Amino acid sequence: MTEPLQIGLLVFPKVTQLDLTGPLQVFSSVPGAKVHLIWKRIEPVPTDSVMVLTPTTTFADCPQLDVICVPGGFGTDDMVGDEEMLAFLRKQAEGAKYVTSVCTGSLVLGAAGLLKGFRATTHWSSIDFLSGFGAIPTRTRVCVDRNRFTGGGVTAGIDFALTLVSQLVDRKTAEAIQLRLEYNPAPPFNAGSPETAPAEILAFMKERIAPSQARRADLMGRAAARLS
């Protein structure tokens, strides 16, 4: 490649930081890639934790990206109604090679109209919201449909990013990054999906997220209505 690959990750308030930092670690290891953290303004953006994220470029200054990636988190509830964000995504998607997301970032792609007729995935708790945007919900850890790559919840971002790098560059590069990151996972428990988690843990989590789920259902319904 003569020009650097331009890879951009969106930043926004209340992003789940690992949705972004997992893929960021993978993308930053791609030889010759230029990685951008993008927001409306260059100012520290609060995440879901004590960590703040400082963007490296803005919607206005960002070059045309080869890969655009939208992470998820509670902040996606606001982003699906943020016309400035949606317009930026639509404009970038026209020229991007890959239009991608991690976790509930796919709801933002959906709200921008970028998943109509595409299979897509998201966090297990939000999978039912995808169809409102004309996407075909697909419960898989990484979902690839033409140039749309979507990852499942939070930690799926690492599997997503390695999958994308294998297609964007080649398999050897993805494997070398996997080795460097010692990505040889060994979860101490088997509770990582609704299908494998103990019933009491799943029930506990569902109860805990019920209020935020009700709010999200309302916001996604309105975003879907604006789209159609």
Add this chain to the structure above:
Amino acid sequence: MTEPLQIGLLVFPKVTQLDLTGPLQVFSSVPGAKVHLIWKRIEPVPTDSVMVLTPTTTFADCPQLDVICVPGGFGTDDMVGDEEMLAFLRKQAEGAKYVTSVCTGSLVLGAAGLLKGFRATTHWSSIDFLSGFGAIPTRTRVCVDRNRFTGGGVTAGIDFALTLVSQLVDRKTAEAIQLRLEYNPAPPFNAGSPETAPAEILAFMKERIAPSQARRADLMGRAAARLS
């Protein structure tokens, strides 16, 4: 618990950001935990990527921690010789319930004299440096020896943090966090450790890191000499 759990992660220049952000995501999900990002001064600290990390407290202002965690990265080469860092770790370790690390963060614990006689792990490429600090190198993804919890390379930080939370709080809490983070990993390739990676990938990586390994060997030898 009446008082919040105090959990601190060290920040330093050229830290591998995912070494820190993986555990941060887990720790931030612990009910009642107060999480700190700690450095000498409150100023943006460059990582191994375009991301900067902004500390939330300083060595001087940090309260006594229940958990102290040192992430790794190229920056550990400097940290093993940084007396201000080592003094902070020694002081905190006296009162901490758990003294921990991810990736080459264990070399910094070692240089502080905190792993003498303890089994410990680190990134696969640095495992041979641990014995210089009197630690017992142990090739496992998460190594637990009394109150020392050390994780392997980069992504092992997630397995490490879930293991720690299960002991620090309880298994139910760790499982609920695993479900929330949908930590049900499915690496697209099997190259995540020297034992499983294709021979050509391992050879490629070893050749690529040879110069930095030579530099590291020299620095670790000197840090070990200062300790004894």
